[in-house]
Amino acid sequence: MHKNFKSGFPTYAFILVILAALISIPAVTAQNGGASSENLESRRWFQDAKFGLFIHWGVYSTLGRGEWVMNNEKIPVSEYEKLPPRFNPIEFNPAEWVSMAKAAGMKYITITSKHHDGFAMFDSKLSDWDIVDRSPYKKDVLKMLAEECRKQGIKLFFYYSQLDWHNQDYFPRGQTGKTTGRPESGEWFKYLDYMDGQLSELLTNYGPIGGIWFDGMWDKPKADWRLEKTYKLIHDLQPAALVGSNHHLKPFPGEDFQMFEKDLPGQKTTGFNTEQEIGEIPLETCETINNAWGFNAKDSKFKSTKDLVHYLVKAAGNNANFLLNVGPRPDGTIQPEFQTRLREMGKWIEVNGESIYGTRGGPFSPRPWGVTTRKGNKVYLHILNWNDPVLAMPKMTQKVKSAKLLKDGSKIEFLEHDKYGFFIRIPQNAVDEYDTVVVLELAGQ
Numbered sequence: 001m002h003k004n005f006k007s008g009f010p011t012y013a014f015i016l017v018i019l020a021a022l023i024s025i026p027a028v029t030a031q032n033g034g035a036s037s038e039n040l041e042s043r044r045w046f047q048d049a050k051f052g053l054f055i056h057w058g059v060y061s062t063l064g065r066g067e068w069v070m071n072n073e074k075i076p077v078s079e080y081e082k083l084p085p086r087f088n089p090i091e092f093n094p095a096e097w098v099s100m101a102k103a104a105g106m107k108y109i110t111i112t113s114k115h116h117d118g119f120a121m122f123d124s125k126l127s128d129w130d131i132v133d134r135s136p137y138k139k140d141v142l143k144m145l146a147e148e149c150r151k152q153g154i155k156l157f158f159y160y161s162q163l164d165w166h167n168q169d170y171f172p173r174g175q176t177g178k179t180t181g182r183p184e185s186g187e188w189f190k191y192l193d194y195m196d197g198q199l200s201e202l203l204t205n206y207g208p209i210g211g212i213w214f215d216g217m218w219d220k221p222k223a224d225w226r227l228e229k230t231y232k233l234i235h236d237l238q239p240a241a242l243v244g245s246n247h248h249l250k251p252f253p254g255e256d257f258q259m260f261e262k263d264l265p266g267q268k269t270t271g272f273n274t275e276q277e278i279g280e281i282p283l284e285t286c287e288t289i290n291n292a293w294g295f296n297a298k299d300s301k302f303k304s305t306k307d308l309v310h311y312l313v314k315a316a317g318n319n320a321n322f323l324l325n326v327g328p329r330p331d332g333t334i335q336p337e338f339q340t341r342l343r344e345m346g347k348w349i350e351v352n353g354e355s356i357y358g359t360r361g362g363p364f365s366p367r368p369w370g371v372t373t374r375k376g377n378k379v380y381l382h383i384l385n386w387n388d389p390v391l392a393m394p395k396m397t398q399k400v401k402s403a404k405l406l407k408d409g410s411k412i413e414f415l416e417h418d419k420y421g422f423f424i425r426i427p428q429n430a431v432d433e434y435d436t437v438v439v440l441e442l443a444g445q
Helices: 011-031 037-049 094-103 141-152 188-204 227-237 305-317 336-355
Strands: 051-055 108-114 155-161 211-215 242-245 258-261 283-288 320-326 370-375 378-383 390-394 400-405 413-417 421-425 436-442
Touching: 037 242, 037 320, 051 094, 094 108, 094 141, 094 336, 108 141, 108 188, 141 155, 155 188, 188 211, 188 227, 227 242, 242 258, 283 305, 305 320, 305 336, 305 370, 305 378, 320 336, 336 378, 336 436, 378 390, 400 413
Parallel strands: 051 108, 051 320, 108 155, 155 211, 211 242, 258 283, 283 320
Antiparallel strands: 370 378, 378 436, 390 421, 400 436, 413 421
């Protein structure tokens, strides 16, 4: 950033220019929260991507009763450590997983590198409590998945649980994991060093990653988690990597996206997000296809494809991404019910993706009939629940040039009203099974 000044340029003026530049730097940095240019570009990419695959997979999958089985069934460490010898995912095919995500229209994958049971799904050198050292499979599934994601152009994020029911130094104990038979002693900061060490492994041994998806801080909300040190470590090792935390609170400095568990931003229907405020960073909501995150053999309460499409659309209308979860079986296969729904969502996105990818929420807040998204000089009306042929819309600052159906480009009748807004008429034969998308082209951005 050098500039050649003409000879004779007054010295004091030169000094004033330099001082002005220096003074302006902190203001720019503060506005962006200290984020690097690479990080800000990643945030923009993330907001444009809109749809990702969440994968909860670990040694708990062998029991087929969800990822919380160790805590819920009060299994002590001594018994839980008998599970890895039974965990042998010989049917795991990373190419099939990534292809499935791409066919569904997903742009990134977030997978559990370590869940609350502390078991690492990668080859950690800081402990032998991992898939390579303890299971008969002996392979690093995260490395295999990372390589395949790079081949197919999918970004990979790592979920990492700050909570640990296995590590003795996770002490004092939190709200969970009190029945695992560990001694009532440990060194808290030694555990945090262990956690930062494993994060360093994930950030240096698997190529460029999309980011780290933290969970579990809610177990000890008043503890000193050394967030500033941990977040700096991540951004120093990979400046473009995004950091998010499922702590159900307003974002902390150093976080790059904010997630909402089983809720759209601002909603408080599940009990997780009661104290959560919406921040000014990119947003994401996560949800399951049935009721379980990890594999649960008895959970057959599958959401319909229509329900899942509606969730994706409502997330986009609320200016958020949708991270949709699957829990693979212990052998590495994914349930056909999950695959079917993802495949059907992909078919819908092939036609309607323009109204999702690269959009932002609005310009109208969510309505009983649906939501809106926007991109450039286009506004997309996602009509999810409206049985009348005429739909009234609020007044817009720009004039509506045209209205048409997204799926086939056919024109839609509309009538503008100077005072109140405008009306559109939706032919009954144009109503879509999932989402009737109407594109409004505006005069100007």
